[in-house]
Amino acid sequence: MNGKLVQSIREAIALSGLKSGMSISFHHHLRNGDYTLNRVMNEIAAMGIRELTLNASSIFDTHAPLEEHIRNHVVTKINTNYMSAALGHRISEGLMDAPVDFRTHGGRPRDIALGNTPIDVAFIAAPTADCAGNCSGKYGPSACGSLGYAFPDAMYAKKVIVITDNLVPYPMKGWSIPEIYVDYVVEVDAIGNPAGIVSGTTRITRDPVGLIMAETAVKVIQHSGLLQDGFSFQTGAGGASLAAASFLKDVMLRDGIRGSFASGGITGYLVDMLSAGCFESLMDVQCFDLKAVESIRTNPAHQEISAMQYASPAAASAVVDKLDVVILGATEVDTDFNVNVHTDSSGMIMGGSGGHSDTAAGAKLAMIIAPLFRARLPIVTDHVSCISTPGRDIDVLVTQRGVAVNPKNQELMLRLKDAGLPVIPIDELKTMAECITGKPNKPVRSGRTVANVIYRDGTLMDTIQSV
Amino acid sequence: MNGKLVQSIREAIALSGLKSGMSISFHHHLRNGDYTLNRVMNEIAAMGIRELTLNASSIFDTHAPLEEHIRNHVVTKINTNYMSAALGHRISEGLMDAPVDFRTHGGRPRDIALGNTPIDVAFIAAPTADCAGNCSGKYGPSACGSLGYAFPDAMYAKKVIVITDNLVPYPMKGWSIPEIYVDYVVEVDAIGNPAGIVSGTTRITRDPVGLIMAETAVKVIQHSGLLQDGFSFQTGAGGASLAAASFLKDVMLRDGIRGSFASGGITGYLVDMLSAGCFESLMDVQCFDLKAVESIRTNPAHQEISAMQYASPAAASAVVDKLDVVILGATEVDTDFNVNVHTDSSGMIMGGSGGHSDTAAGAKLAMIIAPLFRARLPIVTDHVSCISTPGRDIDVLVTQRGVAVNPKNQELMLRLKDAGLPVIPIDELKTMAECITGKPNKPVRSGRTVANVIYRDGTLMDTIQSV
Numbered sequence A, B: 001m002n003g004k005l006v007q008s009i010r011e012a013i014a015l016s017g018l019k020s021g022m023s024i025s026f027h028h029h030l031r032n033g034d035y036t037l038n039r040v041m042n043e044i045a046a047m048g049i050r051e052l053t054l055n056a057s058s059i060f061d062t063h064a065p066l067e068e069h070i071r072n073h074v075v076t077k078i079n080t081n082y083m084s085a086a087l088g089h090r091i092s093e094g095l096m097d098a099p100v101d102f103r104t105h106g107g108r109p110r111d112i113a114l115g116n117t118p119i120d121v122a123f124i125a126a127p128t129a130d131c132a133g134n135c136s137g138k139y140g141p142s143a144c145g146s147l148g149y150a151f152p153d154a155m156y157a158k159k160v161i162v163i164t165d166n167l168v169p170y171p172m173k174g175w176s177i178p179e180i181y182v183d184y185v186v187e188v189d190a191i192g193n194p195a196g197i198v199s200g201t202t203r204i205t206r207d208p209v210g211l212i213m214a215e216t217a218v219k220v221i222q223h224s225g226l227l228q229d230g231f232s233f234q235t236g237a238g239g240a241s242l243a244a245a246s247f248l249k250d251v252m253l254r255d256g257i258r259g260s261f262a263s264g265g266i267t268g269y270l271v272d273m274l275s276a277g278c279f280e281s282l283m284d285v286q287c288f289d290l291k292a293v294e295s296i297r298t299n300p301a302h303q304e305i306s307a308m309q310y311a312s313p314a315a316a317s318a319v320v321d322k323l324d325v326v327i328l329g330a331t332e333v334d335t336d337f338n339v340n341v342h343t344d345s346s347g348m349i350m351g352g353s354g355g356h357s358d359t360a361a362g363a364k365l366a367m368i369i370a371p372l373f374r375a376r377l378p379i380v381t382d383h384v385s386c387i388s389t390p391g392r393d394i395d396v397l398v399t400q401r402g403v404a405v406n407p408k409n410q411e412l413m414l415r416l417k418d419a420g421l422p423v424i425p426i427d428e429l430k431t432m433a434e435c436i437t438g439k440p441n442k443p444v445r446s447g448r449t450v451a452n453v454i455y456r457d458g459t460l461m462d463t464i465q466s467v
Helices: A009-016 A036-044 A066-071 A085-092 A107-113 A148-157 A206-221 A239-255 A268-275 A288-298 A305-312 A355-363 A408-419 A426-437 B007-017 B034-046 B066-071 B085-092 B105-115 B149-156 B209-223 B238-254 B267-276 B290-298 B307-311 B354-362 B410-418 B426-437
Strands: A022-026 A052-056 A075-080 A100-102 A121-126 A129-132 A158-165 A186-188 A233-237 A259-266 A278-288 A301-304 A325-327 A332-334 A366-371 A396-399 A403-404 A449-453 A460-463 B023-026 B054-055 B077-080 B100-102 B122-128 B126-130 B159-164 B186-187 B232-235 B262-268 B281-287 B302-304 B325-327 B330-332 B364-370 B396-397 B402-405 B449-454 B459-464
Touching: A009 A036, A009 A158, A009 A186, A036 A066, A036 A121, A066 A075, A066 A085, A085 A259, A085 A449, A107 A148, A107 A305, A121 A148, A129 A158, A148 A278, A148 A305, A158 A403, A206 A239, A206 A366, A206 A396, A206 A408, A233 A239, A239 A268, A239 A325, A268 A278, A268 A288, A278 A288, A278 A305, A288 A396, A301 B325, A305 A355, A305 B238, A325 A355, A355 A366, A396 A426, A403 A408, A403 A426, B007 B034, B007 B159, B007 B186, B007 B449, B023 B034, B034 B066, B034 B122, B066 B077, B066 B085, B085 B449, B105 B149, B105 B307, B122 B149, B126 B159, B149 B267, B149 B307, B209 B238, B209 B364, B209 B396, B232 B238, B238 B267, B238 B325, B238 B364, B262 B267, B262 B290, B267 B281, B267 B290, B281 B290, B281 B307, B307 B354, B325 B354, B354 B364, B396 B426, B402 B410, B402 B426
Parallel strands: A022 A052, A022 A121, A052 A075, A075 A100, A100 A449, A121 A158, A158 A186, A233 A259, A233 A325, A259 A278, A278 A301, A325 A366, A366 A396, B023 B054, B023 B122, B054 B077, B077 B100, B100 B449, B122 B159, B159 B186, B232 B262, B232 B325, B262 B281, B281 B302, B325 B364, B364 B396
Antiparallel strands: A396 A403, A449 A460, B396 B402, B449 B459
């Protein structure tokens, strides 16, 4: 069978020809339950391979052991779209010599496809695969649903290694990534911990502030002129965003509005909206919970999309460009509507754009939901400490104390004012916040760049300094 | 919606930037019912664009109007995998200055992917599409099932134009080719005549000679040692091949053998074998009849594969490499087991390899079924007038008068002799044929090359001379 099936991760690495100085990649659908990145990195380190570029679509707390590999110069460069606090804080403290290059979920496949970030060996954790490497995330004990972010890695890496804990006879039924891209297949005991794989979803918020914001968000959508048949929608998995989705569902059902699609990371709440007839289809680049996994496996209207189809500016078209409304979060928003989702109040890395910039650029209405302050720190500020998404792509900020509309969108401003929504200039929101919390101490920029924030078109958006 | 939807084929051609001297491509899933190639060529001719390279996966009799475009130098070079007699005979008479380059169904995507035959503008006739170009062959009034051969065109052409007669709202459900590759979408009244689209299948033969060959073919498979659980199989749509599939089904059901897959162009006979449990899956690059179209639309075990996954030597692996047995036809077989499927007895072009060479190279047992003679002309001969598939890739020739095993496969020879099958040296089959028909007059080679036969690895296998 073409000899793709090998006995161990180490054998696959050896056969792939991986050498010091090369580039390797991982996808993040197993999220905080992923075993694969750590296991592969341990093998690589034990083999004496060093100075690698690590291109991972996202890095979670479970990947904290990367710190050791960085200290030992096994990894000397990181390209990623998201990095949670465990490694992020170490990066902010100056762990690496070379800055981390942050991209977006659309910018990453763009730069892979264009050859700007070539991958020598891609490692694909696959919940089900056959001996030729046909593989899918929909089936098996470690099922994660969509494998959307792994498509560019499979298609463009020089060598592709599929690692699975559910090897099935050839040909598997319902593959996502076809054998034509796969060089080696390894069977292991487990690629991840199911409890961690689908832990992305929080519940709908019960916090009164979150509920007020969610209600206001839905009113903004209702009065935006976009909520009509054919409506398309994306939201994140935060508590207030999910509450907004839930309220939106009620409105759509009440008013008999039949949308076209919801996209992005998919939660059970969006699955419910599909089932209820609010949407014709879900366009799924990543499943956040078990209900989404079950749905993408069984409902043909719940469709897997690659990272390219989701958001790549190098694709002939992408789903994000057809979005009517996206609801996004923020750690900071400034009075120019620039949004920070990379760093926390102390300037430490604890996130990343993911699809933030991509959907904000593509959607007709890009909405930020954020409370005016968190833990006595204002969210609205003069200048964000890191521009993750430029203000030009943001239409409106919804807080519990009012709604600030970007002056670039005068039509929306008028519509919301006419509807009696509490529209307030963003400077007033900032003043309001500072009245309550006092003027915050901004983190001091040390001058040493620890990360670059690269916009989806490949241009440098901002840099992040060590703390 | 990114402005992909344009008003006419002509507008799409103009926007694509097609200029004289460029290369265009078409797929052949609409077979002899296809309207699209002729309509596009008429527009191109009317626009004054000339000296094009035409890369068509196959050319049928319905495409006979190409003759006029060749005479007018609108088309000056043809790359194809199959050409039926209407244009084939004109080519053999010396219609074109440049030789036609014949490839295989696997060699074509290989050379497209490697950049050896770049495509400037691909035209994809799509039975269903949305305004972004997501498209499929499974649905709509002109449904043809799989769009397998169109994948390389979509993925590698500089510009891709989807032409559909069933435009549905975005996002369509169950696309095969995603929007990321598609630049323009055109809606037309009809892309083809359904009666011609799925006319590829003949019925099981009632001819006693054909039935004898089919019975013998199944005995060869039974005694080859390959017919066991996990068995994989491909056969063409000729009457004797279909009869062999039908007899094989009976044997597999009687003996409780559960195969893994059948591949290739799929007929209702293979669908019946899937339904009966003879196979776990069908790997479908092309549907030959309505039953296959219905099956690929409704049965997840009936899976669409791209031309790359079917047969490309440039893919990391392909389905043909996992075949146990393939049954193939021939217009001539010579005593070195070389097979001709390109020309008829007078040396005129009337066919092509399609997947012939690809499956012969990949399968563990490549079987030719052919009568000893047809219309008083022997099939077995000293030297085929054109080598379509090299004898090294053929294991056995089944005729109504005996079975010739290629001496390279001694194990098969012993197995078939032990089983009491009428194994005869191929020279004796030739002599037998000539005793009945007389020694044939071989077509005279004029010396002018009208076609090159390019093997799946890109090497020149043979040439075809004008008649």
